[in-house]
Amino acid sequence: MKRTLQFNNTDAGYACFENGEKVFEISKTDLQFDVKTFYQAFYSEDKDFEDIEVENCIPDDKNARRVYECIVQLMAKIKDKLAELPDDTEDILQEQ
């Protein structure tokens, strides 16, 4: 099922909201991307990550754009990599 999130400003940074609830935030002060928090927000346990769309609600904010693009870029890379066959599967195919 498609998940749609909104990328928006918060008091201290930029965040992704899902159904109005903040699921992932990056501080404006240091712009540090916490991969673990990102993973827990979108990919951990039984979360549905097949089809995620993030809408940029603050397109005119230059700093925000860089953060937004980082998130989207990472999501896209993950999606692409998951679409590739895993290393073990390739080995198995080679054996056959």
Next chain:
Amino acid sequence: MKVVESGYKIDLHIHSVYSRAKDKGKVAFNTIENVGVLAEKLNANGVQMCAITDHDAFSFDMYKALKAYENDENNSVIKVFPGVEFSVEFVGEKGPTVLHVIAIFNDDDEKKISEIDGHLTDSNGHIEYDRDSAFSEEKFLAILRNIDLDTVLIVHQKSTLSTARPYKNDARTVGEEKFREFVFTDYFEAFEFKNRKNEVFNKNFLNTQDMTEDIRFITGSDCHDWRYYPKETEQDNVDFVYTYVKCLPCFRGLVMAITDHRRIKTVNSFFNPSETYTKSIQITIDGVKYDIPLSRGINVIIGDNSIGKSLLLHKLTEYRKQQDGPLTKTVTKGYDKYLKKHSIEVETVIPSTEVFAFDMQGEIRDKFEQEKIKSDDFLKPYYPAAIKAGAYKEKIQRKLNVIFSYLEEKFAIELLEAQLGRFKILDADIDQAESITFVGSVSKNNRQVEGFSNISGDLDNVIEQIETIMGSSWLDPEDKKQLAEMVTQLRSMSINYIRKKKRAERENTKIALFQNAVAKFKQKYQSSVSDTQKKLSTYSESVDSAAEAIVNIIRKRQSITIPDFSIDKESIQIQTERVHDYEFNSRLGITEIDEEYIRNLFTSELKKGTQKSVLEMNQEELAERLSYFTGAPSEALTELKTRIQSKLDEDLASKFTITQAGRDRTQELSAGLDAQIYFDILSYETSHDGMYIIDQPEDNISQKAIRDYLLDRFKIMGEHRQVLMVTHRPQFIVNLDVDNVIFIGKEGDKIYIQSGALEYRDEEYNILDIISDHIEGGLDTLRRRWKRYEKNTSV
């Protein structure tokens, strides 16, 4: 003669002409002139101890005439006792009843014997009855007191005790209450019968009334005409059976025998005639030679502590216990020093072939407590073969491996999650540079190598096991052929996985070389680009490696399945061999494999009250919940594995137990009961020849068990084989009615030895006095044993 060598044939009920007041002409032939006829008949029948017991009369001359045959080497008779058959009126609930009571007197005091007649008759030679033709009970007891000789009383029975209507003058005619009084006060030492067929009825009566220990039966011919001995008269056609008693041929011996039903038999089978036995022990002490005769039955060695009793057992067996381990060199050195100090030389050696078993002090308890029972030479053959735990272990191990692999993988993912890290997002727009950015990575797959290696290793193990089975001579040739084919297939599979492993290793080598080359190139390249370029490059690499790491975690998570504890339920049968009243079991520590067992393997290692399943725990939680664990969280799973493995090894270890037949075979018995079982089985064992040597059996078993149980077991053992025992317990000597007592004493610094049957005495010593003087509680036990002989003047 110091020890009992055989049973003696007795007849304590023979009449002479002095019974004529009651028997008239029936006894007319039995005059003093015809005593030779009786002696001849006794000899022809092999009678060894006898008594003429006339009705309320005693002839000293007649007694002496028969006694003259005692020392005749051509005659079987070795002991003649003085005796009288009293007619005594007892008053029971059925009114006054006359019983015939045979009194046998001690033959030691000839003067008193010569006066017996005087206590029975008045000055005119008439019998002083105070009832019609009988004595009242009071008068009877007064006569016995006046005679003043140790006495044995035997009540005559025409019919059996089991009969519904007792015969006139039989003990039960006085009424049931009085009869029970006779029995429980030991009024009579024995009940006499004559007819062989009554033996079975009498024994049955004892069993049904639970009186085996309370009533002793002996037989007497009641012969009234010596010409037809052992018949009562010419017309008598009763099938008479003689009684044998196990004792020294003396009055004391008779008393000892007649007060213990195990010493009385109608066949001479007190000892095992085919048993090899040690006839004597030769010892020289300070120049004095001792030739100590041993009985075929039970021999006990007594004496003060540290006098050398255990030493004697070990020296007789040439310190062989040293080879088995329990006897230490230090102890034997001490023994040798003691022997030298007291100039003791033990000349007799009992070879190992003549010893059935030798249990040192406390050794039986050790055998059971230290689980040496399977290695014990005596018990070993009774156990079924050990249960092979391999298949059960493999099944459980497979399940455990799945759970452990899951936990390892889960914890590895959790670690990867924790290591996901951070990177800085670009804070300014950087134009896309024309430089190289290093993105993506390749990593070695060591788990693949390990997986292939494990498979080939496991296959090799299976091959080894199949080859072991193929080595068995019991395997059918057809099955052997099939197994050989399996081995070929498995070997081919194993080779295949070895190839895969090698390929994976080669791939890892290539990856390592590639990683190395890229790293070197990266390092070189970084030094020649601008800071801005570096920033962009680092950022791109960070995004890429974050994606890579997350994908790796996702893939790993997708590939693992949460296991459960379920396993096919399987019972592990206990193999049992029934031996007498016991079951010798070969078993494993557990009797069933099921889900509960697997679950418990884990929960038993966690702290009490832990609700969460181990499968849901992370590494930190496991470390926190694992009982008595203080290590780092990363070591918790390894610790859990080690503990479970150890528990599994324990649960699947072969165990050997003894249980009582029909009882729960998983309920093991206490060490005390174990020792009882040991003695029980030992007592029934007849297939192995030889002496049983035991040092202080009382150390292995409770006082109560000795009384209730053990004495009986040793009595049975003494009938099968020779026993040599060291003991300090008077019960083992007096109540066991041992056949020979060997006393090691010390006077000043000089060691000496005295020995003989319980009833033995000579000018120098008296065995009963030795027991009473040297065994703690011996006197009390002797008194208890002799309480019934208030009729006797001395012990």
